[in-house]
Amino acid sequence: MSAHDTSAAHAPVMQLTAPNTGRLQTAALGVGIIALLGAVILGFVGGSEFFQSYLMAFLFWVGLSLGALVLLLVQHMAGGPWGAIISRPLEAAVSLLPLMGLLFIPLLFGARDLFVWTDAAFLAEHATVANKTQYLNLPFFIVRAVIYFLIWSSGALLYRRLSARQDESNENAGLLGYRMKNMAGVWFVVYVMTMTFAGIDWAMSLTPVWFSGIYPVILMAGQAVTAIAFMILVIVALAARNASIDGLLTPKRLQDLGNLLMAVIMFWAYVQVSQLIILWSNNVAETASWYVLRFSDAWIGLSAFLLFFGFFAPFMILFSRWVKRKRTVLTVVAVWALVVQLLNIFWFIAPTFGRAGFPLTLTDVLLFIGLGGVWLAGFARMLTTRNVLPANDPRLLRVLVDHHA
Numbered sequence: 443m444s445a446h447d448t449s450a451a452h453a454p455v456m457q458l459t460a461p462n463t464g465r466l467q468t469a470a471l472g473v474g475i476i477a478l479l480g481a482v483i484l485g486f487v488g489g490s491e492f493f494q495s496y497l498m499a500f501l502f503w504v505g506l507s508l509g510a511l512v513l514l515l516v517q518h519m520a521g522g523p524w525g526a527i528i529s530r531p532l533e534a535a536v537s538l539l540p541l542m543g544l545l546f547i548p549l550l551f552g553a554r555d556l557f558v559w560t561d562a563a564f565l566a567e568h569a570t571v572a573n574k575t576q577y578l579n580l581p582f583f584i585v586r587a588v589i590y591f592l593i594w595s596s597g598a599l600l601y602r603r604l605s606a607r608q609d610e611s612n613e614n615a616g617l618l619g620y621r622m623k624n625m626a627g628v629w630f631v632v633y634v635m636t637m638t639f640a641g642i643d644w645a646m647s648l649t650p651v652w653f654s655g656i657y658p659v660i661l662m663a664g665q666a667v668t669a670i671a672f673m674i675l676v677i678v679a680l681a682a683r684n685a686s687i688d689g690l691l692t693p694k695r696l697q698d699l700g701n702l703l704m705a706v707i708m709f710w711a712y713v714q715v716s717q718l719i720i721l722w723s724n725n726v727a728e729t730a731s732w733y734v735l736r737f738s739d740a741w742i743g744l745s746a747f748l749l750f751f752g753f754f755a756p757f758m759i760l761f762s763r764w765v766k767r768k769r770t771v772l773t774v775v776a777v778w779a780l781v782v783q784l785l786n787i788f789w790f791i792a793p794t795f796g797r798a799g800f801p802l803t804l805t806d807v808l809l810f811i812g813l814g815g816v817w818l819a820g821f822a823r824m825l826t827t828r829n830v831l832p833a834n835d836p837r838l839l840r841v842l843v844d845h846h847a
Contacts (some may be wrong), residue, residue, distance in 0.1 A: 461680060461830055462818035463822035470822060474815020481808035490795075491805055493552025498791050499809040501818045502646065502668070502784055505541045505661070509669025510535035511594065512633060512662070514601060518619075518626040524698035526837035527690060531676045533605060534824035535669070536598035541820050543591035545813060551645075554579055559650045571650045578647060590640050597629050608834050615834035637662050648794045654734050656717040663710035664783050670703045671779040678769050680830060687830065693767035700766025703779065704757065736789065740798040743787050752782040786812070809820065 485492030514532040517525025558571075565572040565716055576582075587597055601622060608618040641658030643826045677699070681688040721729045736745055756775055765771045788802075 455523065463826055466822040467582055467819045470568065471817045471819035472815075474537050474812050474817075475674065475813075476596070477808045477815060478812035479803050481812055483782075484805045484808065490555035491803065492809075494791070495803065495805040495809045496548060496552065496813075497556060497612070498787055498806065499813045500545060500601065501636055501661075501787050501791070502810065503813050504539075504546075505665040505783075505787075506668050506672060506726075506817070507535050507538050507542055508594065508633070508637065508662075509665030509667070510673070511598060511671065512538070512630070512666055515626040515630045515633070518601075518623045519630070521837065522698065523622060523837050524695050524702075526832055527687070527695060528673045528677055528699070529605070529835070530678075530828055530830055531673055533598075533602050533828070534821050535672075536594075537824045538817060538820045539598050539604055540595045540642060543588075543595065545816070546587060546591070547699050550584060553583070555648075555845065557583075557647060559647060560686060568651060574650065579649060583643060584749060585641060586643060590636050593632060593636055597632070600609060600625075605832060606828070609829060610654050612834055616836055619679075619836055626715050627743065634662070634729045637665075651728060654717055654721060654729070654732070656713055656720070658714050659712070660717060663706065663713050664786055666706040667703070667710050667779055668783045670699065671776040671783075674699050674703065674772060674776040675780075678773050684830065690831075691769075692821065695762065696769060696772060696840075697766040700760055700772050700775075703772075703776065704760035707753065707756055707760070707779065711757070714753075735793050741789070741793055744757075745784065748786055748789060773815065 483672070494571065510532045512537055514529065517529065517532070549556070556576075558564045559575070559578040565575065571578070603624050604618055608615050608622075611618065637674070640660040641661040645661060646653070646657045677691060681691045718733060722733060724730065735741065756779060759765055759771075759775055765775065787805075
């Protein structure tokens with residue numbers, strides 16, 4: 443049987459309708475709005491703490507969309523059949539980047555509370571930071587943020603449009619897939635470049651006297667972990683409600699996703715340890731100060747937790763082939779990976795503002811839930827606009843062939 447005949451034989455699978463997420467949209471948006479209103483009310487009392495909490499929540503949720511963008515590009519470059527199964531959830535996640543651009547705006551109102559380089563008195567006392575004001579100034583900061591979101595949103599829109607055209611065209615499906623694959627490398631480089639500067643702007647410049655070239659790479663690695671962990675949860679949830687996806691999500695495909703999660707966790711841990719070794723071995727106060735603060739009595743507990751339970755525990759668990767082929771177990775590991783990445787962002791940001799220990803505030807929780815509710819509502823809405831699997835994608839044909847072999 444030819445490839446065309448095989449594709450035609452399985453056309454009903456490839457023309458899956460969009461999932462019904464109406465209840466999820468309503469619930470997520472409702473909870474999100476209530477949580478945001480509660481955080482705003484507390485913000486009138488807490489002042490600058492509101493913007494600190496908002497920044498941490500924003501970095502997690504925008505990181506999820508950006509991690510999905512990376513994963514979307516990687517799966518096109520790799521061309522593996524596993525990518526076809528999760529491509530629609532990935533496209534839904536990256537489609538929220540324009541929304542995240544809008545949700546970035548509140549941070550501009552709190553920029554003077556968050557970034558010390560906006561304070562003239564601080565600049566007068568720190569000549570090294572004052573010398574960076576051609577880059578670290580609020581107008582240029584805003585311009586760069588606009589550029590980042592325009593570029594990311596353009597890439598997301600481009601791939602979503604090409605994917606839609608592939609759904610509608612049997613004859614040009616292969617050509618469109620080849621085009622998306624060829625462009626993926628260029629867009630990946632663009633992402634790395636823009637995210638490097640965004641990581642410096644939004645996170646590393648919170649401590650402008652300190653610098654690390656690996657810092658933005660750690661953020662990018664964390665985004666990748668967050669995205670693949672979330673996609674595992676989504677595809678397992680979809681499989682539980684859709685017999686076609688349930689049939690395609692074989693132990694082999696699940697193992698592919700588990701292997702990818704293990705790989706990105708290993709890379710995330712590697713760049714974390716690399717930065718620590720390089721900066722600590724320099725024995726220079728300016729470079730080691732970032733870790734001195736996080737290894738203090740107030741933060742050593744969370745530091746040790748991230749080391750052992752953020753890397754060693756999931757790595758040893760995912761090392762098992764059996765674990766990666768079991769949906770329930772892999773789902774638990776994916777949830778754990780998301781929790782670790784959230785704690786890692788807190789560990790990166792909170793000590794900068796003088797917080798002692800691990801004091802999660804109510805504002806922290808409300809803003810995480812609030813932004814998360816809005817993000818999840820948007821994600822659920824975008825899932826309903828397209829078929830749940832990419833019709834006419836040649837990689838999906840390979841999944842079908844493997845499944846029925």
